[in-house]
Amino acid sequence: MAFLATFLIRRLAQGLLIVLIVSFAIFTALRLVPGDPARLILGPMASDAVVEQTAREMGLRDPIPVQYVHWLGQVLHGNLGTSFIKAKSGGEAAGGRDVSALGDKATVVELLEQSVPMTLQLAALALVFAFMISLPIGILAGMNSGGWFDRFAVYLGSAFVSIPNFWLAIVLALVVTAELQWIPSIGYEGFAYTILPAFVIAIEMSPIFMRSLASSIASAKQRNFVQLADVRGLSKRRVFLRHILRNAAVPVLNVFGVQIGAMLGGVLIVEYIFNYPGVGLLTVQAVLERDFPVIQGVALISACLFVVINILVDLISTKIDPRLDF
């Protein structure tokens, strides 16, 4: 138990540091890019004096570290700030032209509360699809490494990797939704709207899982103790379930941890194309509109998610293979 406690304390401390560095980097970068949020909020018609005054009220003219510390203090109170653009209703505040409407803007926490569950649902389904595709193919390819199925899996993987996700998304939306009208997509009015976007993300992710699974299973199969197991009288089934899979799991888990980052990137594009109301769409809109608080909130959540998942991956890995030491 002592190991678990020290592991978690150490890794969470490291993770906190990573999240702080990432959020500070994003925070700084946002303030260095051209475009004044105050001007964006007030619109092109407002006078420079008003813009300047609003900017001062919002703290946008303070030195960046001061702004960051202030923001961080708010974050610790559970306040991620208020969107510059988005109205409480969820829609956009009529181009944000009305200065007095500043108070009616949605808070970042509210926006995330709406979008994070949607994205989690999408990501979970995408993972289910990805595993449904890559587990059987990867395992079969690994068990028959060098055989025709292994080669088939390589070709399939290259094909999947070469399909651009935006292209596949558009084609699926056109064919499956518009033409055939089998599965709805574009926007969100029920669970069925998750299927196509999830499928696109799954196709994008599965080749990497397939390949890493196939190669780790093939190399586990070559290990001396697996070869010996037959002579020791263990059944093939048992050797596969208890020894080959176990030894192949660690590299695959690590790939999974890294792929979470790639998946977040995929979500961005796919949600935007399918107009799926998740974090990805929120981010794209926020970036286009220089909605700093929202971008910061999303970055913070993503960084936390990435850190937590990788801590879990490493924890499970050490449970599977005691030689690992993180």
Add this chain to the structure above:
Amino acid sequence: MATLASVPLLRLENLSITRPDGSFVLAGVDLTVPADGVLGILGESGAGKTTLAKAMAGWVSDPLRVTGGGIRFRGEDLLSRDVQKKVRPRIGFIGADPGNAFDPTLPVGVQIAEKLLAVAPDTAAAEAKKRVIALLDAVRIPSAARRFAEFPGQYSGGMLQRAVIVDALINEPDLLICDNIIQPLDVTVAAQIVRLLKELRVRTNAGIVFITTSVPSVAEIADEVAVLAAGRIVERGLPMAIARTPQHAVTQELVARTPRIWTGEPAPEPSSAEVTPILQVSDITKTYSVKDRARFFGKQHVQAVRGVSFDVYQGDNFGLVGESGCGKSTLSRLLSWVEEPDSGAILFEGKNIAEMTGRERFGMRRGFQLLLQDPYNCLPPHLPVGRTIGMALSIHGVGRKETAERVRAAMAEVGLSPDDLHRLPVGMSAGQRQRVNIARALVLEPKLLILDETLSALDPVEQGRLLNLFERLQAKHGLTYLFISHDLAMVRRVCTRIAVMYLGKMVEIADTGGVFYDPGHPYTKALLSAVPTLDERPYRTEDVLLDGEPPSPIDLPPGCSFTARCPEAMTTCRIKEPALWSRQPGRLAACHVTAPAP
């Protein structure tokens, strides 16, 4: 059951196994394994021993094929899958690679119990665990109940080999196949394993097949010996007859190659005392800190080298012996200044390496080369060997033309053909690779070569050739060698002075004659009692052989670190650490027992 007795336990009838290109691995092997007793099979590497061992367990794997004859276990065809399924629980197989015999991600005990449950499904899980612990205990694995739950990585090599033996014996097989099981082990551990097998043959009712390259060990354990050469049985007989009057040329060579320790040529004499030391080592230490997983900021301190002093004289062959984990390799890294010692000084030709400037140290390295054990991983795989050899010269600023000449000369000197200049290391044999390494060191015209287990990965024939090469090079260039090795017989043959290391300390330093004929430390005696040799030993294994494992270098006991395993330990040994003292001129030992009373 009279018929059972008449059917042999295992019978190979004219068995031939071929490679895909049609060449034979085994060609018409006829062997009978009796229902009890030990059949020894002797053969050098490449004779087909492992293929034979596996075939005896009904294990012929791709791309090898049985192309003639058969294998019968109690009269049943062991090549049929059904028979294999049925009789495998009756056969225990122990391989040469205990480090890879278990799944590294599961506890050792759990895996042995898993096997027992697989071959004897009626056993209750708790009962299986009890039996595994009892047997682990019986093969003298310390605190077996705790070790049951430990992972393979936490076992030492010798303990793993014992665990593999337990795994093979757990379901009381009728046939036990031991394929070269002592090859990778340190001499004392190998001797322990042979002793264990001798005990087991009395306790179990299994027929044992003991396959090995070592004439002494087969002579010690077998009732009958067959000699395998190039896939054929070339000679059979009683072990003593084979050892004393070998008939076939291969057997004669195997016997001739068996090291003579106490008979044969006299020990090499050290050069006269006036010569200057080329390397002086005084009281160096090295401690590594490793993370303690159980504590938050905790560190564990591994004391790898604990105050080592010795001198190596010009033109000498200095040997450094000790078992795995005694700190030999750390010492070689310190000597070659790959790492710096925590304290103490190393002087090369009278100059303290620590006080040299970067430039001086760079120049010094030309005179000071290190050759490592693993011939496979120390050559860059993508460079032609000519480039690899020449690289050291270009690093030291030698012109291209001169480099080419010297590379050619060095390659010729170590016996590589000029055609090899542009070859990649891939496809070269271990011996050839090691020659490339030697050439790479030689081009710099060094004065001192540190050979860290340089020959251990090679088969005895190649080993002998390289030793001859070293002798020639020494005569020609006046080289000084520092051999770091666990192979006492090799050290006995070439070294003039020997240091014995145990747990990071020198326990004895003496001339070769002193170490082998008049050892001053019980640990040296134990090592000597374990050397595989056909000679009459001055020390009876029973009196001095070590039991158990050395203490962990993280948690050293007070006093002499050898106390726990020393048959002669006294009260003082547990309190005070002995220092090296001079027993006779040039013979030092660190032991309270052999020291004169203060």
